[in-house]
Amino acid sequence: MISGGGTGGHIYPAIAIAQTLQQKFPDAEILFVGATGKMEMEKVPKAGFKIVGLPIRGFQRSLSAENLKFPFRLVVSLWKAYQIIREFRPDVCIGVGGFASGAVMQMAVLQGIPTLIQEQNSYAGVTNKLLAKFVNKICTAYPNMSSYFPAEKIVFCGNPVRQDLLNSHHLKEQAQQFFNLSSSKKTLLIVGGSLGAKSINESILQGINAFLDADIQLLWQTGKTDFARIQAELQTKGLATHPNLVVREFIYEMHYAYAAADCVVSRAGALAISEIALAQKPTIFVPYPHAAEDHQTKNAEVLVNAQAALLVKDQAAQQALVGTALALLADEKMQAVLTKNIQPFGKPQAAADIVREIINLLQ
DSSP states (O other): OEEOOSSHHHHHHHHHHHHHHHHHOTTOOOEEEEETTSTHHHHHHHTTOEEEEEOOOOOOSSOOTHHHHHHHHHHHHHHHHHHHHHHHOOSOEEEOSSHHHHHHHHHHHHTTOOEEEEEOSSSOOHHHHHHTTTSSEEEESSSOOTTTSOGGGEEEOOOOOOGGGTTGGGOHHHHHHHTTOOTTSOEEEEEOOSSOOHHHHHHHHHTHHHHHHTTOEEEEEOOTTTHHHHHHHHHHTTOTTOTTEEEESOOSOHHHHHHHOSEEEEOOOHHHHHHHHHHTOOEEEOOOTTSGGGHHHHHHHHHHHTTSOEEOOGGGHHHHHHHHHHHHHHOHHHHHHHHHHHGGGOOTTHHHHHHHHHHHHHO
């Protein structure tokens, strides 16, 4: 049984773990437990797995009438989680963070089922911190997590990510052809998540001429929210068909996107960092400042402290991002340093290592 969700950063590692379990044990029965109305209820079935939902919701930090329902939802979710576990009778329960994970893992511990949690960020989430005392094993994506979890339970495994990124650096020529990019020009990949990142998009739009004057190609995922507006702005500027601009609402072919890129501008979610580390790309992180506990900034700072990435704060993006990107694209020595130092953060065997820990628990 795998529980948790709420964001892609929880869901996609969970699916990767499930797929690896399925490869190793083709007859295994796998059941996901999520929160009703959250994105896992759509993404998990698309990946081919069964999921059931709990009515759990988070406690709002601001004053909200929803908070009055929180105790009721929690009690109902705990009872439902207890019933699901009794019915499914899992050999092991895996929690990946998120509120559904808290309810399921508590009930699994009470019923004496072996338990393992996976923490994707360098700053542990609230649910996983609460569960840490009770579960059997904790798989982390970052080293040195003993300030959050009991050291004897920790195994540093990395974050499970899509396997097609492993060989992306061999695909540069194919990737350039795929996006119709020139092999004689530098390419900057800009990604801000599926919805996009307003501060990044505004900064790039504002400095677009600086990139074009330097003959830099932009492979730009704007996200759903800003795509139409950015297309209209580029049309107004007469740049809608400029050969150096490849603007997409969403890039599904990320293995090609990383392969084509010389440098990357990205948010600092756990999954994005793990993918970029596997792709081994010199990167400027612009952390989303409103993420829970400001964990994106903490994620990025781990890499910055290891000279594995650059950091531009969200509030400084409009003043500093374009200049920082142009300087990095022109500085091949710095690119080489960042590429070398980000490699240890890429864990190609993360899912397999987590599955090994699950097998050890079962034995």
